[in-house]
Amino acid sequence: MDHLVYLDHAATTAARPEVVEAMLPYFTEKYGNPSSIYSLGSETKAAITHAREVMAKSIGTTSENIYFTAGGSESDNWALVATAEAYASKGKHIITSKIEHHAILHTCEYLASRGYEITYIDVDENGVIKLDQLKAAIRPDTILISVMFANNEIGTIQPIEEIGAIAKEHGILFHTDAVQAYCQVPIDVDQMHIDMLSVSGHKINGPKGIGFLYIRKGVKIRSFIHGGAQERKRRAGTENVPGIVGLGKAVEMAVADMAERTAKEIELRDRMIDAIYKRIPYARLNGDRTRRLPNNVNFSFQFVEGESMLIMLDMAHICASSGSACTSGSLDPSHVLLAIGLPHEIAHGSLRLTLGYDNTQEEIDGVVDEIEKIVARLRSMSPLYEDFIKKTGGNK
Amino acid sequence: MYSEKVMDHFQHPRNVGEIENASGVGTVGNAKCGDIMRIYFDIDDNQVIRDVKFKTFGCGAAVATSSMATELVKGKTIYEALEVTNKAVMEALDGLPPVKVHCSLLAEEAIHAALWDYAEKNGIKIEGLQKPKNDISEGEEEEDY
Numbered sequence: 118m119d120h121l122v123y124l125d126h127a128a129t130t131a132a133r134p135e136v137v138e139a140m141l142p143y144f145t146e147k148y149g150n151p152s153s154i155y156s157l158g159s160e161t162k163a164a165i166t167h168a169r170e171v172m173a174k175s176i177g178t179t180s181e182n183i184y185f186t187a188g189g190s191e192s193d194n195w196a197l198v199a200t201a202e203a204y205a206s207k208g209k210h211i212i213t214s215k216i217e218h219h220a221i222l223h224t225c226e227y228l229a230s231r232g233y234e235i236t237y238i239d240v241d242e243n244g245v246i247k248l249d250q251l252k253a254a255i256r257p258d259t260i261l262i263s264v265m266f267a268n269n270e271i272g273t274i275q276p277i278e279e280i281g282a283i284a285k286e287h288g289i290l291f292h293t294d295a296v297q298a299y300c301q302v303p304i305d306v307d308q309m310h311i312d313m314l315s316v317s318g319h320k321i322n323g324p325k326g327i328g329f330l331y332i333r334k335g336v337k338i339r340s341f342i343h344g345g346a347q348e349r350k351r352r353a354g355t356e357n358v359p360g361i362v363g364l365g366k367a368v369e370m371a372v373a374d375m376a377e378r379t380a381k382e383i384e385l386r387d388r389m390i391d392a393i394y395k396r397i398p399y400a401r402l403n404g405d406r407t408r409r410l411p412n413n414v415n416f417s418f419q420f421v422e423g424e425s426m427l428i429m430l431d432m433a434h435i436c437a438s439s440g441s442a443c444t445s446g447s448l449d450p451s452h453v454l455l456a457i458g459l460p461h462e463i464a465h466g467s468l469r470l471t472l473g474y475d476n477t478q479e480e481i482d483g484v485v486d487e488i489e490k491i492v493a494r495l496r497s498m499s500p501l502y503e504d505f506i507k508k509t510g511g512n513k
Numbered sequence: 514m515y516s517e518k519v520m521d522h523f524q525h526p527r528n529v530g531e532i533e534n535a536s537g538v539g540t541v542g543n544a545k546c547g548d549i550m551r552i553y554f555d556i557d558d559n560q561v562i563r564d565v566k567f568k569t570f571g572c573g574a575a576v577a578t579s580s581m582a583t584e585l586v587k588g589k590t591i592y593e594a595l596e597v598t599n600k601a602v603m604e605a606l607d608g609l610p611p612v613k614v615h616c617s618l619l620a621e622e623a624i625h626a627a628l629w630d631y632a633e634k635n636g637i638k639i640e641g642l643q644k645p646k647n648d649i650s651e652g653e654e655e656e657d658y
Contacts, residue, residue, distance in 0.1 A: 500551040
């Protein structure tokens with residue numbers, strides 16, 4: 118490609134120019150501490166109050182339920198650990214899924230080491246959680262269900278409203294990691310019976326290092342950082358004012374253009390999926406074809422390995438990601454791809470391409486051309502492909 | 514992450530391909546771990562490796578180590594080839610990231626497996642050559658992370 122084509126928006130995004138512009142004054146002339154009494158402080162206080170309102174409205178709630186954090190991982194950690202501690206007298210059982218982000222899975226491991234019991238629910242071959250299994254896992258001592266809104270690797274959107282209804286019926290708290298889904302699909306915490314929800318700023322063209330946790334009023338939750346009175350005393354520390362203002366602006370813009378933006382993304386996504394299916398044999402779409410994030414494409418290409426594809430794509434100025442072991446720092450491929458039942462060698466050959474608001478059709482077409490070439494080249498070097506061709510004569 | 518030499522051998526791998534009726538073929542690795550290497554030798558009557566080809570399924574380091582390993586054994590006698598260690602392959606590539614060291618071990622194993630195949634086909638014994646693990650799924654130890 119003649120310019121950099123960025124197709125890794127599930128990893129991070131560039132802040133929109135308007136976001137940066139909104140943030141800048143809060144580093145310099147509007148630097149007051151929001152807790153200060155003078156007008157320099159009340160000016161920044163007003164700015165974060167406004168940002169909080171924008172965020173609250175975006176998920177159908179009110180400001181007092183929005184708690185600023187440093188991002189998705191912190192929100193996930195807080196939701197799980199603080200709930201577990203606050204509700205330990207009721208029980209020590211938590212239900213989650215096998216395809217959660219590591220911010221959830223590793224926090225669950227930590228809680229397990231502290232005497233909590235975790236049940237990990239299976240997903241089907243498309244990555245949709247098994248609701249029957251979820252219902253059956255509920256016990257009198259279950260205190261929390263945490264299931265991600267949409268998966269970061271394969272883009273599958275979970276039946277959140279149904280899970281919320283199940284949790285509510287049993288009087289169990291429901292947390293969802295909405296880092297990937299937020300501003301990609303409409304979210305209403307009341308309609309969906311969500312008690313806690315994690316959001317990250319840098320996935321929606323906002324700044325890095327800022328996010329929020331929605332906590333429904335009435336949910337007992339331990340303070341996460343002790344100190345000042347910020348965030349209703351639950352997360353002390355002088356607010357990250359530029360970050361909060363930037364996130365507020367990013368949310369405002371992402372909510373305003375959500376319908377239009379995601380419609381365009383869906384069009385490009387489907388164009389890419391169809392082109393890959395048509396032009397590259399032995400390719401498998403991972404994740405649900407329709408219950409899918411507007412910006413997510415994830416394919417496994419048989420007989421090739423993911424990291425090799427990524428390096429070759431990088432040489433063609435294309436940024437993407439993979440669930441292969443080599444990109445995870447371990448010998449095992451992605452836990453998500455294994456959970457949907459992919460054999461290891463197919464999971465190693467996965468490629469994730471995630472769209473953003475400014476990707477174009479020309480870029481998508483060019484990227485498919487490159488992928489086709491790269492897969493063909495790597496297959497020509499692959500002993501697995503050689504064996505397969507010798508065995509089958511190349512017939513599907 | 515990778516040295517220039519690794520990138521060069523990944524982008525322009527030497528000796529990719531197959532050899533029809535090869536004197537020896539060795540396949541090592543494990544699809545489960547994401548690396549499979551196959552090396553073909555054409556060995557003449559003087560036990561010199563006249564030609565060598567490889568095919569590899571794996572990451573950038575796996576391809577580069579295969580390529581370098583074939584370069585290091587080409588034109589050598591089978592006993593010289595036996596001396597090519599994973600360290601030699603790594604040094605020739607100006608090093609590998611720690612998490613990729615197992616790729617170079619795979620290259621060494623692939624050479625040994627191809628030599629073993631050659632020895633078996635010709636009913637000879639190569640001094641110092643251990644029988645490679647023939648089940649490729651046992652080819653690699655799981656590491657703890």
